[in-house]
Amino acid sequence: MTRVETGADRLAAAFKGARGRAALMPYLMAGFPDIETSVRIATAYADAGADLVELGVPFSDPLADGPVIHAAATAALESGATVHNVLEAGTRIAELLPVVLMVYVNPILARGPERFAAELAERGISGLIVPDLPLEESEPVLAACDARGVALVPLVAPTTPDDRLSAIGRTARGFVYTVSVTGTTGERASTSADPSDLLARVKAHSPVPVALGFGISNGAQASAAADAGADGVIVGSRLVRAVAEAVEQGADPAPAAGSVVAELADALVR
Numbered sequence: 001m002t003r004v005e006t007g008a009d010r011l012a013a014a015f016k017g018a019r020g021r022a023a024l025m026p027y028l029m030a031g032f033p034d035i036e037t038s039v040r041i042a043t044a045y046a047d048a049g050a051d052l053v054e055l056g057v058p059f060s061d062p063l064a065d066g067p068v069i070h071a072a073a074t075a076a077l078e079s080g081a082t083v084h085n086v087l088e089a090g091t092r093i094a095e096l097l098p099v100v101l102m103v104y105v106n107p108i109l110a111r112g113p114e115r116f117a118a119e120l121a122e123r124g125i126s127g128l129i130v131p132d133l134p135l136e137e138s139e140p141v142l143a144a145c146d147a148r149g150v151a152l153v154p155l156v157a158p159t160t161p162d163d164r165l166s167a168i169g170r171t172a173r174g175f176v177y178t179v180s181v182t183g184t185t186g187e188r189a190s191t192s193a194d195p196s197d198l199l200a201r202v203k204a205h206s207p208v209p210v211a212l213g214f215g216i217s218n219g220a221q222a223s224a225a226a227d228a229g230a231d232g233v234i235v236g237s238r239l240v241r242a243v244a245e246a247v248e249q250g251a252d253p254a255p256a257a258g259s260v261v262a263e264l265a266d267a268l269v270r
C-alpha cells in the first residue's frame with residue numbers, strides 16, 4: 001500500500017530540502033491587492049527561492065498584526081477577498097510551494113474544525129497557523145488537523161516559560177513558529193536581543209523544526225536568524241510593504257516582492 005503524502009510530510013520535506021542554511025518562508029497577504037495578483041506574487045516568491053509560503057487570510061480585527069499588515073488586510077477585504085476565494089488561491093499556490101495558512105480562529109469555528117481541516121487537505125494546503133488559538137483550546141482543531149494530515153503549527157514567544165514550551169512541543173506539528181519579540185508584526189531596525197538563547201530553549205522542547213519570525217526584514221537579519229539556529233526564517237511586513245509601495249506607484253507588485261525574496265534567499269545561501 002502506498003502511503004499518501006500528507007501536508008505534514010510536505011512541510012518536513014521542505015525544511016529538509018531547503019536550499020539555504022534555513023528554510024525561507026515569506027508571508028503573503030492573500031487578496032492584496034487582489035486574488036489574481038496574490039497568485040502572481042506567490043509565483044515570484046517561488047521563482048526567487050522561497051521554500052514555503054505563509055498564506056495570510058485577511059481579517060478585520062487582526063490583533064497580532066502591526067499597521068502594515070493590518071492595512072493590507074483591510075484593502076484585501078475591500079477588494080473582495082473571502083475565506084473561500086483565498087482557499088481557492090491556496091490550491092493554485094500549493095502547486096508551486098508548500099502552503100501554511102495563517103488564519104484567525106473565527107472562520108475555523110464558523111465552519112467547524114473537521115470541515116475546515118478537510119477542506120485544507122483537499123486543497124493541498126499543508127499547514128495551519130492560528131495566532132489566537134491558545135494551547136488550552138487547541139485540542140479539537142489539533143484532532144481535526146491530525147485526522148487529515150494537516151500540520152497545526154503552534155506559536156511561542158520569548159515570554160513562554162519552559163513548562164509551557166514542553167507542553168506546546170508535544171502538540172507541535174510541522175514546525176514551531178517562534179516569535180522573536182513580544183509585540184505585533186512589523187519591521188524593526190534592530191532586533192533587540194540575540195535570538196540564540198530563545199531558539200536553543202525552544203529547540204530543546206521541539207520535536208519539529210523551529211522557525212523564527214517578527215522583525216526580520218533584510219538579508220542581514222535573515223542571515224543572523226540562521227546563524228542563531230533558526231531552521232526557518234519568516235518575513236512578513238517587509239514584503240507586504242513592497243507590495244503596497246508598488247501598488248501606490250502603479251507598478252506591478254510581483255517583481256517588487258520577488259526581488260526582496262531574492263535578496264533574502266541570497267543572504268541565506270552564504
Ligand SMILES: O=P(O)(O)OC[C@@H](O)[C@@H](O)c1c[nH]c2ccccc12
Nearest residue numbers: 064131185186213214215235236237
Ligand atoms: O511582519 P513581520 O514582522 O516580518 O513578521 C512575520 C509576520 O508578518 C507573519 O508571520 C504574520 C502575519 N500575521 C501574523 C499574525 C500572527 C503571527 C504571525 C503573523
